[in-house]
Every structure is written in C-alpha cells, then in structure tokens.
Amino acid sequence: MVTAAEGRAGLRAHAFDALTRARERTLALSDCVEDAELTAQHSPLMSPLVWDMAHIGNQEEQWLLRAVGGQAPLRPEIDSLYDAFEHPRAERPALPLLPPDEARAYLTKVRGHAFRILERAQLAGRPLVADGFAFGMIAQHEQQHAETMLITHQLRRGPAALSAPPPPAAPxxxxxxxxxxxxxxxxxxxxxxxxxxxxxxxxxxxxxxxxxxxxxxxxxxNGAYLRFIEDGGYADPRWWTPAGWDHLRRTGLRAPLFWQREPDGWWRRRFGVREPVPEAEPVMHVSWYEADAYAxxxxxxxxxxxxxxxxxxxxxxxxxxxxxxxxxxxxxxxxxxxxxxxxxxxxxxxxxxxxxxxxxxxxxxxxxxxxxxxxxxxxxxxxxxxxxxxxxxxxxxxxxxxxxxxxxxxxxxxxxxxxxxxxxxxxxxxxxxxxxxxxxxxxx
CATH class of the missing domain: 3.90.1580.10 (paralog of FGE (formylglycine-generating enzyme))
Structure with missing residues (x-):
C-alpha cells in the first residue's frame, strides 16, 4: 500500500520532471539562435521568441511563487508587458521587453523559487495545489509556449537552427x-x-x-491532398463554405502554407530546409476552411x-x-x-x-x-x-x-x-x- 507521504513524493518527482523537461526545451529553442533572432518578430502572427521566454517565467512567478508560495512579487513591473490579453502579438516587439540575457536570468531565478516551493508543498487541500495541479498547469503552459516557439522557428527565414532524426517509416x-x-x-x-x-x-x-x-x-x-489541388479544389466554390470561399478569394490561397509549385513538382520549406513535398506524410499547415473543403x-x-x-x-x-x-x-x-x-x-x-x-x-x-x-x-x-x-x-x-x-x-x-x-x-x-x-x- 502506498502511504500518503510516498504518494506526495511521487507527485513531487512527477512535477519536478515535467517542469525540468519543459525548461530544457524552452532553452533549447532559444539558445540555438543569436539574440537578434530572439528579439525579432518573424511573423505578425507570432511574438518575438524573447517575449515567450519572459512570459513563461512571469506566469510561473504569478502562479507558483505568488499564488501557491505566497511570496511577494519579484518583478511586478513586468506583469502588464507579458499579459497576453493586454498586448496583441503584432504590438509586442515595440514593448520594453527584457533582453535575452535578462529573460534567461529571470527564468532561472523564478525556477529556483518554484522548486523550493515544490519541495515543501503538501500537494493536498485547496484545489490549486491538490495533486500538484498548479505545477502541472505551469509545466503544460510552458510546453504549449514551446510549441508556439517551434511554430516561430518554422516561420523564421534563414538557415536551419534545429535538427532531429527522421521519424520511423510506416510498417x-x-x-x-x-x-x-x-x-x-x-x-x-x-x-x-x-x-x-x-x-x-x-x-x-x-x-x-x-x-x-x-x-x-x-x-x-499530402498525396491525397494533392489530388484535391490537381482536381481544381481551390477554384471550385462548391467545396467551400461561404466564409471559406470569401477567405480564399481575398488571400489567394492555392496550397498548404509553405508549399510552392515548381517545374519538377511541389516543394516545401520546413525549419529552414527546402525539400520535395513527401506524399506519404499527413498534410499539415492547412486551415479549417481548407480541411472542410477537402472533406x-x-x-x-x-x-x-x-x-x-x-x-x-x-x-x-x-x-x-x-x-x-x-x-x-x-x-x-x-x-x-x-x-x-x-x-x-x-x-x-x-x-x-x-x-x-x-x-x-x-x-x-x-x-x-x-x-x-x-x-x-x-x-x-x-x-x-x-x-x-x-x-x-x-x-x-x-x-x-x-x-x-x-x-x-x-x-x-x-x-x-x-x-x-x-x-x-x-x-x-x-x-x-x-x-x-x-x-x-x-x-x-
């Protein structure tokens, strides 16, 4: 039988692992490019990477240090800068954001406090801390922003900054x-x-x-979606909702994002690498309107x-x-x-x-x-x-x-x-x- 203390120890270890894995990924996605790439806005749809970094730390401070740990604010003056509702993404580059080194230092300081709070937290009682919820929420929040940062890497121009082995082939x-x-x-x-x-x-x-x-x-x-393109799917209003057809006409969409038709076939750009579109992969970077029209x-x-x-x-x-x-x-x-x-x-x-x-x-x-x-x-x-x-x-x-x-x-x-x-x-x-x-x- 697992005792309450053993159960809390397991929860603590689980939360520690989730938070650590999230931070390793955040730093890997930011340390692989120069500071100028971190402060640039690579698309008006996305924040500068340095905004995501400090926002991650600010959310962790607000929920783990202040709400769970009861600590006084470390950097109350930056709360509004990293409030996602207060500042649209397109406006964030103009804000007085923390520079990369300061953002990294802030992340490190907040995480040190958070781990000390995790060590002594009861992980029971009020809903915010029961079963380590707040720590899990923050780990998930950071991972969601890491995925957002990964999207920014796909949108950025320039040489590849990320690498990974290819996924396994289908059996x-x-x-x-x-x-x-x-x-x-x-x-x-x-x-x-x-x-x-x-x-x-x-x-x-x-x-x-x-x-x-x-x-x-x-x-x-991708291969199935190519048949939709080649059959004139983007030119036939029968397949589109009225809103989708209006969006298509205004934007001139003709294929998934990052695809380009060349004399020798369809090519795409993926994380700084130009390659032929692989027909066996799931189609990606399509809007809901495009998915609905294909269906x-x-x-x-x-x-x-x-x-x-x-x-x-x-x-x-x-x-x-x-x-x-x-x-x-x-x-x-x-x-x-x-x-x-x-x-x-x-x-x-x-x-x-x-x-x-x-x-x-x-x-x-x-x-x-x-x-x-x-x-x-x-x-x-x-x-x-x-x-x-x-x-x-x-x-x-x-x-x-x-x-x-x-x-x-x-x-x-x-x-x-x-x-x-x-x-x-x-x-x-x-x-x-x-x-x-x-x-x-x-x-x-």
Missing amino acids: AEAVALPSEVLVPAGPFTMGTDDDPWALDNERPAHRRELPAFCIDTLPVS RWAGRRLPTEAEWEKAARFDPGTGRSRHFPWGESSPGPEQANLGQRHLGPAPVGGYPAGDSALGVRQLMGEVWEWTSSDFSPYPGFTAFPYREYSEVFFGPDYKVLRGGCFGTDPVVARATFRNWDYPVRRQIFAGFRTARTPLPEEQV
Whole structure:
C-alpha cells in the first residue's frame, strides 16, 4: 500500500520532471539562435521568441511563487508587458521587453523559487495545489509556449537552427489497413474527472450518445491532398463554405502554407530546409476552411469533436473510455510521435502500437486534427483557476483541434485535451482526417 507521504513524493518527482523537461526545451529553442533572432518578430502572427521566454517565467512567478508560495512579487513591473490579453502579438516587439540575457536570468531565478516551493508543498487541500495541479498547469503552459516557439522557428527565414532524426517509416502492413473504421452507435464518456492535471475545458466527464459514424483510419496524406489541388479544389466554390470561399478569394490561397509549385513538382520549406513535398506524410499547415473543403470534395465531412474523442477513447470490449487511444500507459516513443523527437510527422500508417481499441491509428501526435466543432463548454463546466484560460474563448469564432502534433509534449498529450484556433490559421501544425455517416445497411 502506498502511504500518503510516498504518494506526495511521487507527485513531487512527477512535477519536478515535467517542469525540468519543459525548461530544457524552452532553452533549447532559444539558445540555438543569436539574440537578434530572439528579439525579432518573424511573423505578425507570432511574438518575438524573447517575449515567450519572459512570459513563461512571469506566469510561473504569478502562479507558483505568488499564488501557491505566497511570496511577494519579484518583478511586478513586468506583469502588464507579458499579459497576453493586454498586448496583441503584432504590438509586442515595440514593448520594453527584457533582453535575452535578462529573460534567461529571470527564468532561472523564478525556477529556483518554484522548486523550493515544490519541495515543501503538501500537494493536498485547496484545489490549486491538490495533486500538484498548479505545477502541472505551469509545466503544460510552458510546453504549449514551446510549441508556439517551434511554430516561430518554422516561420523564421534563414538557415536551419534545429535538427532531429527522421521519424520511423510506416510498417509494411499499413498498406493493407482499411480506409475507414465504423464506430458503432451508442453512449460513451467524454471528458474527464480522473486526470488531476486535466484543464478546466476537459471537465466534467459526461455521457454522450452518438449515432454510428465512419472515420478515416489514418490522417489525410499530402498525396491525397494533392489530388484535391490537381482536381481544381481551390477554384471550385462548391467545396467551400461561404466564409471559406470569401477567405480564399481575398488571400489567394492555392496550397498548404509553405508549399510552392515548381517545374519538377511541389516543394516545401520546413525549419529552414527546402525539400520535395513527401506524399506519404499527413498534410499539415492547412486551415479549417481548407480541411472542410477537402472533406466536401471527397464526399465526406470533418468529424465532430465528440466523434473524434469516441474514436480515440472508446473501448467496445469494456464500454469504458481510455485515457489514451492505446490504453492507460503514458505515451512512449513506440506509441506516438510526440515531444519534438522528430521535426515533422511520420508517414501515414506509422505507430501501430498507438492504435485505438477501434483500430484508428495516429490519433495522438503527428498533426493536430481539425474537427467540425466550435469551442464550447461541457455541461457543468466551471472555470478554474481563471476565466481567461478557456471561458473567454468559448463560441463560434474558434474551431476545436484534437490529438496533438509531433511538437506536443506528452504532459499535454491526452485524448481529452482540447486545442482551439481561428478557422483561418495555417501556421500551426494542423492537419485532419475525415468522417461520414454510414448507410443503414453498413451498420449491421
């Protein structure tokens, strides 16, 4: 039997590991370029990397040092500079931001205090500290910003600053996989009450009743998306929503972001390297409008958020919802392409050890997957620990993405995690898979 003290020690070690891994990644993404690259704004859609660095430290100071530790502010004068709601990204380069060396020193100082607070925290009692929630929230926050910094690296011009080995090839058996999986009608449990580090928009767990649906076994590949392009998909208003068609006409979109047609085929730029578009990889850097148009062209649709989660979590053998598609064990390198171990998605059909109970593959990692659903609260939602994490974003302006991508850390990657963004966004590492409603005779 595990004692309370042993349980707290395990939680402390888990939180220490999550925070340490996040900081190592933040520094790796900032130390690989010169200071001028850190202070530059590489796209009006993104903050300068140095803003992300100090923002990470400021959030950690506010929640771990002040809210959990009860300490006086270290740098109260910078709170407004790193308030994401107060200053839009396009305006942040003009702010009196901490220079890179000062931002690094601030990160180090805050982390030293945070670890001392973690050492003595009871990790029980009030909800903010129970089960180490605040420490998990901050680790997740830093990893989410690390993924944002990775997006900035993709947008920056100049020579490659990052490197990683290629992901594994898909197994030979992948070519024989069925194109889609039938998910039977019936109830399942959506959301969670059990994961102590789950965020407010993932809660509470609730019963959802869904009709039968079919969902792609694999994400849509670059090769499949090329057929949509070559068939004139970007020139045919039949496949686009009115808002999507209007956006396409105003922007002149003709292919995923970073793609370029050359006389010898399609090429792309990825983290400073120019290369042919690999047809076997999941398509990436497409907006919700593009994903929705492809699905219509293919005679299908995007899955709803609930459909995606049922395909990922529902185990027909037990009737229960799993924590991850493959079961309850934490993600390992054999199950999902996560944690920036590679600098791109693996070929479709890879990672068979990560299959869901229903046989759907590559649901975690690779690319964030657009769903058809608006970002809305679950029944019984309660904002915690602050409204600005989720509640202020609810509504029809944002579409939900699921599953994480190759740059998502395992501390964030769970089958209940909900991401959201504007339907025009393309710089994010997003792709999709499609679904359809089966005919009655297919459900027998």
